[in-house]
Amino acid sequence: MISGIKTEAEILAKLGIEKLNPMQLEAQTVIAKNDGTVLLSPTGTGKTVAFLMPLIAHLNPEINELQAIIIAPTRELAIQIEQVLRNMGTGYKTNVVYGGRSGSQDRRDMETRPTILVGTPGRVADHLRREFFDTEHIKMLVLDEFDKSLEIGFEGEMIEILDSLPHIKKKILTSATQEFKVPAFVGLNNPGRINYLHEAVQKLEIKKIVVGKDLLEGLADSLKAIGNKPGIIFCNYKDTIAGISEFLTSKDISHGLFYGGLEQIDRERALIKFRNGTHQLLLATDLAARGIDVPEIKFIIHYELPYKEKEFTHRNGRTARMNAEGTAYVLTRKGAQLPDYMPELEDANLAGGKDLKPSEWTTLYITGGKKDKISKGDIAGLFMKQAGLEPYEVGHIEIKLDSTFVSVHKTQLSKAIAKTNNTRVKKKKVRVSEA
Numbered sequence: 001m002i003s004g005i006k007t008e009a010e011i012l013a014k015l016g017i018e019k020l021n022p023m024q025l026e027a028q029t030v031i032a033k034n035d036g037t038v039l040l041s042p043t044g045t046g047k048t049v050a051f052l053m054p055l056i057a058h059l060n061p062e063i064n065e066l067q068a069i070i071i072a073p074t075r076e077l078a079i080q081i082e083q084v085l086r087n088m089g090t091g092y093k094t095n096v097v098y099g100g101r102s103g104s105q106d107r108r109d110m111e112t113r114p115t116i117l118v119g120t121p122g123r124v125a126d127h128l129r130r131e132f133f134d135t136e137h138i139k140m141l142v143l144d145e146f147d148k149s150l151e152i153g154f155e156g157e158m159i160e161i162l163d164s165l166p167h168i169k170k171k172i173l174t175s176a177t178q179e180f181k182v183p184a185f186v187g188l189n190n191p192g193r194i195n196y197l198h199e200a201v202q203k204l205e206i207k208k209i210v211v212g213k214d215l216l217e218g219l220a221d222s223l224k225a226i227g228n229k230p231g232i233i234f235c236n237y238k239d240t241i242a243g244i245s246e247f248l249t250s251k252d253i254s255h256g257l258f259y260g261g262l263e264q265i266d267r268e269r270a271l272i273k274f275r276n277g278t279h280q281l282l283l284a285t286d287l288a289a290r291g292i293d294v295p296e297i298k299f300i301i302h303y304e305l306p307y308k309e310k311e312f313t314h315r316n317g318r319t320a321r322m323n324a325e326g327t328a329y330v331l332t333r334k335g336a337q338l339p340d341y342m343p344e345l346e347d348a349n350l351a352g353g354k355d356l357k358p359s360e361w362t363t364l365y366i367t368g369g370k371k372d373k374i375s376k377g378d379i380a381g382l383f384m385k386q387a388g389l390e391p392y393e394v395g396h397i398e399i400k401l402d403s404t405f406v407s408v409h410k411t412q413l414s415k416a417i418a419k420t421n422n423t424r425v426k427k428k429k430v431r432v433s434e435a
Contacts, residue, residue: 011053011088014089021046023041023047023050027053030192031055032054032058033192036187038188039051039174040175040193040197041176043176043290045196047144048144051172052081055140055142056092059092061091061092064113065115065133067116068140070118071141071142072144073145073154075100077145077291078097081096086370092116094115095110095114095116095118097120097127098119099123107132121154121157128160129164140171142171146173146175173186176197176317177313205325205328206343207346208331209331212334216244219303222348224356225352226350228356229280231282231319232297232315233284234306235285235304236304238260238285241283248283252358253281254280255282255283258270259287271294272398272405274295276395277359277361277395280356286315289311297318297326299328300315300316300326301329305330309341312339330345362409363406364434365403365404365432366379366431367402367430368428370402371402372425372426374404378425379399379404379425380397405435417434
């Protein structure tokens with residue numbers, strides 16, 4: 001029997017949520033009543049909590065085996081879902097598996113069987129193929145951002161996963177787009193439907209920035225006029241990102257990179273530095289258009305426009321989330337032909353602006369994490385008591401399973417490392433370095 005299971009009220013308190021929103025409440029009812037559910041809701045409206053709460057409610061604490069699998073199209077989204085589950089503190093063990101992570105690490109992590117497994121289609125299909133775990137008690141399957149998994153070529157793996165799970169009682173499919181057709185192989189018959197796409201935030205403004213022949217100079221001028229705010233610059237190709245990155249570096253404009261060709265560790269660190277303020281700008285492909293955990297973003301810029309309207313919508317969904325305001329800018333040359341899906345846009349009329357201020361923060365990497373029982377309080381104590389930093393000189397703390405990242409004021413970088421490297425947190429000797 002699994003002990004220490006938390007109530008819904010305790011879980012919401014852990015998440016800092018006073019009450020569920022209407023979409024999340026409806027999801028609880030619909031998922032409970034139906035064997036299959038399709039949940040459509042805009043990015044940033046709480047879809048993850050919407051499907052996790054009823055999933056957790058249907059777990060059996062008497063069974064010490066895997067009971068639910070959640071499939072996500074990208075490693076970032078899988079990691080994000082697992083992090084939400086950890087933050088919930090449900091009492092049920094959760095593991096995440098994805099490509100680029102060693103199979104031996106998966107085996108070590110799952111020696112004590114989890115109740116919930118989160119993973120990408122390829123890695124989950126591989127574990128099922130190898131009969132890595134018993135499927136008898138797996139009764140629930142969530143296919144998060146299901147259409148994205150199909151778009152990026154995971155149909156074969158999805159079919160294999162569904163064929164390998166004969167005891168599924170509940171299937172939940174989610175998407176942030178209206179163009180959602182459920183293929184026959186999913187086996188949904190008259191599913192319950194929850195559609196909140198009409199609730200999309202209306203505080204998003206979409207404007208065009210008309211520049212001269214030099215798009216890069218136009219981008220730099222636009223960034224100066226927008227000012228020091230967190231934003232994402234979207235491109236279609238990693239080569240474009242490389243060119244913009246070189247240009248921004250020459251202008252001393254700090255930024256991070258996020259695209260499919262990067263190593264997983266580099267993508268993860270780019271998001272961490274974006275979240276903690278070390279970088280306020282992220283250069284990204286459509287990989288960042290959905291399914292990543294990023295802070296409140298004030299704007300996005302389409303440096304290159306996507307080929308499909310759906311991706312244009314998803315990119316725009318990174319800003320103006322959860323009723324906040326935000327602006328999506330389309331960077332274009334005068335007289336350039338815009339795609340047919342583009343609505344009529346008014347000019348942004350950006351003018352003036354000063355050089356962007358470099359970030360006051362830098363990120364430190366610590367070789368210890370949750371598996372070492374290290375808490376945020378431990379890390380705060382390490383830098384404030386042991387290193388002598390003031391509270392305002394220690395920023396965002398992010399604790400992973402076997403590592404921790406903390407932002408500190410740049411002026412205190414050398415002191416912070418000198419006073420903490422090769423010291424102990426709890427009982428673990430840790431190394432501290434600039435990330």
